[in-house]
Amino acid sequence: MVQVWLPDPDQTPTHWLEIWDRLKQRLSTGERFWQAGTVAHLLAGKHLLDGRQLLAIAEALAQAQLDLRTVATCRRQTAVVAAGAGYSVEQTLPQTTAAAPVEGSAETWAEPLYLKSTVRSGIEVSHPGTVVVFGDTNPGSEIIATGDILVVGRLRGIAHAGAEGNRACQIFALKMEAMQLRIAEAIARPPATPPDQLYPEIAYMTASGIRLAPAPNFFKSHSFSMATESWVESP
Amino acid sequence: MTRIIVVTSGKGGVGKTTTTANLGTALAKRGHKVALVDADFGLRNLDLLLGLENRVVYTAVEAIAGECRLEQALVKDKRQPTLALLPAAQNRNKEAVTPEQMKKLVLALQKAFDYIIVDCPAGIELGFRNAIAAAKEAIIVTTPEVTAVRDADRVIGLLEANDIRNIRLIVNRIRPEMVEMQDMMSVDDVLEILAIPLLGVIPDDERIITASNRGEPIALSQERALPAIAFSNIARRLDGEEVPFLDLMAAHNTLLNRIRRFFRN
Numbered sequence: 001m002v003q004v005w006l007p008d009p010d011q012t013p014t015h016w017l018e019i020w021d022r023l024k025q026r027l028s029t030g031e032r033f034w035q036a037g038t039v040a041h042l043l044a045g046k047h048l049l050d051g052r053q054l055l056a057i058a059e060a061l062a063q064a065q066l067d068l069r070t071v072a073t074c075r076r077q078t079a080v081v082a083a084g085a086g087y088s089v090e091q092t093l094p095q096t097t098a099a100a101p102v103e104g105s106a107e108t109w110a111e112p113l114y115l116k117s118t119v120r121s122g123i124e125v126s127h128p129g130t131v132v133v134f135g136d137t138n139p140g141s142e143i144i145a146t147g148d149i150l151v152v153g154r155l156r157g158i159a160h161a162g163a164e165g166n167r168a169c170q171i172f173a174l175k176m177e178a179m180q181l182r183i184a185e186a187i188a189r190p191p192a193t194p195p196d197q198l199y200p201e202i203a204y205m206t207a208s209g210i211r212l213a214p215a216p217n218f219f220k221s222h223s224f225s226m227a228t229e230s231w232v233e234s235p
Numbered sequence: 236m237t238r239i240i241v242v243t244s245g246k247g248g249v250g251k252t253t254t255t256a257n258l259g260t261a262l263a264k265r266g267h268k269v270a271l272v273d274a275d276f277g278l279r280n281l282d283l284l285l286g287l288e289n290r291v292v293y294t295a296v297e298a299i300a301g302e303c304r305l306e307q308a309l310v311k312d313k314r315q316p317t318l319a320l321l322p323a324a325q326n327r328n329k330e331a332v333t334p335e336q337m338k339k340l341v342l343a344l345q346k347a348f349d350y351i352i353v354d355c356p357a358g359i360e361l362g363f364r365n366a367i368a369a370a371k372e373a374i375i376v377t378t379p380e381v382t383a384v385r386d387a388d389r390v391i392g393l394l395e396a397n398d399i400r401n402i403r404l405i406v407n408r409i410r411p412e413m414v415e416m417q418d419m420m421s422v423d424d425v426l427e428i429l430a431i432p433l434l435g436v437i438p439d440d441e442r443i444i445t446a447s448n449r450g451e452p453i454a455l456s457q458e459r460a461l462p463a464i465a466f467s468n469i470a471r472r473l474d475g476e477e478v479p480f481l482d483l484m485a486a487h488n489t490l491l492n493r494i495r496r497f498f499r500n
Contacts, residue, residue, distance in 0.1 A: 017364075020396075021392075021393060021396045025396050028396070063398075118430055120395075121385055122388075122393075156428075
């Protein structure tokens with residue numbers, strides 16, 4: 001069974017059409033790790049969905065060969081609409097945002113998200129784990145990962161690794177041309193003059209901020225220090 | 236099978252309406268039955284570029300409301316008998332129609348035309364969604380500037396999310412001399428970001444401005460202006476022909492220009 005989570009409207013208030021666009025993009029560019037006809041469970045949370053919107057979601061999922069069967073919601077209106085449309089409804093209590101022990105350490109990460117196409121401008125990819133992009137990310141796009149970010153191509157947009165506070169996370173790209181790099185709570189801009197030659201690089205957290213280093217042999221010469229919570233050069 | 240193509244860009248002023256008018260003219264010249272649909276409600280321009288503004292009686296809004304038959308709203312071009320225009324309303328705005336209404340209207344044109352080209356307004360809001368409602372293919376028009384390319388990239392993402400995957404690119408208003416001096420993005424720079432197949436490259440030309448003001452698409456003119464040839468080539472490529480791209484640098488590298496550049500440097 002595949003679970004489809006709609007983003008929390010309190011945390012990221014979005015218009016229905018934006019949610020629709022993001023769902024379509026996620027379904028078409030993300031890897032399909034399910035077999036045709038797998039049952040899907042929609043977690044609508046606090047969203048207010050009407051019959052037309054629910055039908056549109058079901059159709060989008062059907063196009064991706066997912067069969068929507070159940071809807072979980074904490075809004076009575078959505079529950080009524082879903083039941084009327086013939087889905088199994090699970091009414092949940094509205095979740096209070098938990099006091100965040102937001103270290104985001106690796107045990108809590110989800111499976112890595114593989115994107116196998118160009119991430120275009122205006123697209124925001126948010127994943128509670130590592131994100132791997134087989135392609136380029138264009139300027140104006142944003143990748144937000146609780147884990148690492150690996151771009152097997154050109155990284156030209158914004159990349160935020162360790163989004164929940166994990167400073168050990170890193171960003172790797174074959175060609176690092178990012179608009180902004182973010183790791184945990186730090187932000188860095190690229191240098192004013194780009195280098196003549198671009199080679200694979202890793203961005204990592206040091207005690208004095210985010211730094212770039214050539215990717216090959218990085219782990220032979222650096223190690224993560226728990227004391228300073230940053231990468232240091234190995235002696 | 237009627238081909239329904241939307242011409243869009245995201246950014247305003249890059250040449251969507253000019254491209255729609257000229258491409259429609261070029262396709263009609265090849266004998267196809269072409270309908271041009273202006274989806275820019277409130278700021279319509281397609282009728283001006285075609286020189287048909289005095290002949291508009293009914294618009295798409297009246298056709299949708301049932302106040303007139305669809306044939307009554309279509310304006311036929313006397314210079315090109317197989318070309319027709321479905322004008323937009325000027326006194327309304329983008330909220331005058333819904334995507335469902337636009338889709339129904341455009342599909343109703345299928346029976347009578349081989350090509351339906353929809354001129355999309357700038358932006359990504361309701362006007363954009365109306366224009367793409369019935370389309371199965373898209374042509375992105377961009378100029379070789381970072382702003383236009385950034386907006387085009389966004390639009391390509393939106394088109395793909397709306398299941399339009401046959402998307403091709405026209406790079407408009409390119410100046411080979413600036414590209415050579417690295418003052419302007421090259422076609423390759425644009426393709427590197429947008430990564431969609433190239434349909435055509437149109438050079439910047441003052442004659443397009445005069446043609447616009449006269450209401451005569453440059454593709455109609457008898458003289459072999461480079462943009463006219465470019466549009467005609469694009470029409471041939473849409474028909475499935477393999478046409479090599481014009482070597483704009485060669486046209487720019489005439490002996491006189493080379494002597495001028497030598498003295499400038």
